[in-house]
Amino acid sequence: MARPIPEPELEAITAAVAGHTDGASITQIEEALAVPIARRTLQYRLRALVDARRLRVTGENRAARYHLPSNAPQGQKAQADIVPLSEEGQAALVYVRQPVEARRPVGYDRAFLDGYRPNTSFYLTAAERAHLAGLGKPGVVAAPAGTYAKQIVSRLLIDLAWNSSRLEGNTYSLLDTRRLIDFGEAAEGHAQREAQMILNHKDAIEFLVASADEIGFNRYTILNLHALLANNLLADPAAVGRLRHIIVGIDGSTFHPLEIPGLIEDCFDELLATAAAIEDPFEQAFFVMVQLPYLQPFDDVNKRVSRLAANIPLVRANLAPLAFTDVPGDLYTRALLAVYESNDITLLRDVFLWAYERSAQRYAAVRQSMGEPDPFRLRYREPLRDIMRDVLRTPMNRKAARAHLVAVTAELIRAEDREQFIEVAETELLGLHDGNFARYQVRPSEFAAWRAVWNPS
Incomplete structure (x- = not known):
């Protein structure tokens, strides 16, 4: 009986193919694999994947090109069929989809933060920032900070609480979330932790909207945002709203976050000062989505804090919020892995640009249904x-x-x-x-x- 092919090796091959939207040759697949495979062995595994309909092939011999099938599982085709990826983003995805043992162990690199200069360095191009600004303006002119968010807060509570929780693996449906937020009815068959997570999001969003003229990238805002999101969810209650004193790890990653509390605090203060100095609200939002999870300043709930903190400049500037509507969870997770392990922002940038466009369209429709305010x-x-x-x-x-x-x-x-x-x-x-x-x-x-x-x- 033939020995079964290890699944991680098959996934590495499909990930290599996914990086080529027009199909990958066997040579391109070989070059993309972190762990080399003999040509004959690779040919055998490609045939096995084609036979299992996990890949399809066009052409013959040297002209053969391998593609993901049109009915590939969601996680395999998310980058091609849901979120359009740049070539750089596709390359980053290929790397982080390799088995953990094929990726290089790395630690926190402070130069990644130190090297960013507000309003001189940019993660988003001028064209990208201008495009987002055109999408995000809802028509609230010369109004106090948070005016637009207050107009749509009932919808934002549901959308952002559900989508942000969903990205953490929460299994509540959108309807379950609405009933919990509107009527306080927890869904049957779900862990209490899931209801707590959603209600924490509700409290945190209300905090951002109600305090729009006071929030910013400062300790008061970010520590309290963590306290609200982490309420009743941490093993150590004293860690709620406090910077990390313990060692943490990232599941499925080769990244090792900072371990020294004093360095964590120094980097946290530098991160906030840098973010506060950025003038463009979209650059601010994306900067904090990159740098805050990378630092891992809290015992847990870091990604949730970064997603809501990304909305701070948008709320203050009366721009459409970022609700992460329809963002594929697997793609978002892998985009963060690329930041952690390679300081590569390209895949997360692709996700951010697509997610904001999706959210802006959502709230443009909401605003249209509400009519123009007096x-x-x-x-x-x-x-x-x-x-x-x-x-x-x-x-x-x-x-x-x-x-x-x-x-x-x-x-x-x-x-x-x-x-x-x-x-x-x-x-x-x-x-x-x-x-x-x-x-x-x-x-x-x-x-x-x-x-x-x-x-x-």
Whole structure:
């Protein structure tokens, strides 16, 4: 009986073929393999893969070219059929799809961080940044930081919480996630850890959106972001929101992260200072997606922190968020392996560019379905909310509310806008009912007390 061919060796061959979208010759396959194989042995294994329909062949003899089949498993054809890859990204994928033992062990290289110069070094080209800027502008002009994210927060909570959790292996469906976030109903048959992960994402996203004018690449934001995402998920509760004091490893990788706490802290502070100095929001987003997981500053949850932190500059600049919609988990993981093991950003850049385009299209459709917001209400959103809350919580009757509106408007609103502002506020008060008062952060008991005063029997 013939000895079975080890699966890792077959996967290395299919990965080599995947790097050539027009088909790979046997010579090209030989050159792509990290562990050399005798020509006759390679020919035998190629025949076995063709017979098993894991590869298809066109041409004969020296003209033979090997291709992935059109019905290849998702992980094998993701780069060709879902996310278009550059030649450099394809080469990076070929390398990291080799067996672990065929890849070179490496440690953290601080020069990768030290060598980056904000606004001089760029991971994204000028053309790529301009393309993303064109995609990401939702039309919110001269509005406070976070305005756009607040408009779509209900959809962003579901999309980003589900997709980011999915990339960690979470098995909740999109519907399960929606029911958990909207109604607090955990799905049956799933580990409690999965529900905790999604709810942590919800809290972290709400933190970013609600604090849009305060967040940034600083310790306050990133440490608290980790605390929210890691809540009740770490073996050591004291490690939540704290830089790493322990040695960690990366499953399926030859990369060995830093081990000395003092160096981790130094690099973390340098990473934040570098990110904060970057002017372009898309370059900022991608920089943190590269450098934060590479440093592994926390005991765990590093990738989750990087994905949400990538949204910080987008939220602040009122750009469409990055929700990682439809990003293949295997491809994202391998893209990070390329960063870890080769400091090669090309595959992750391909994923980032495609993912942002996908997200921007998603939220353009969401915005279209919502219609354009009233620019006057948008401009005076904060004072309108504060006045409404004051009227409801006091509580005020119609006469007192009118007097309060006139007094506050005279103090806070431009003269030419005061009459319209009062009209808008009074319209809001007249339209309040049981289904819409919570947007003013008023409790049911407070609303009931106000309604009794507003509409006395």
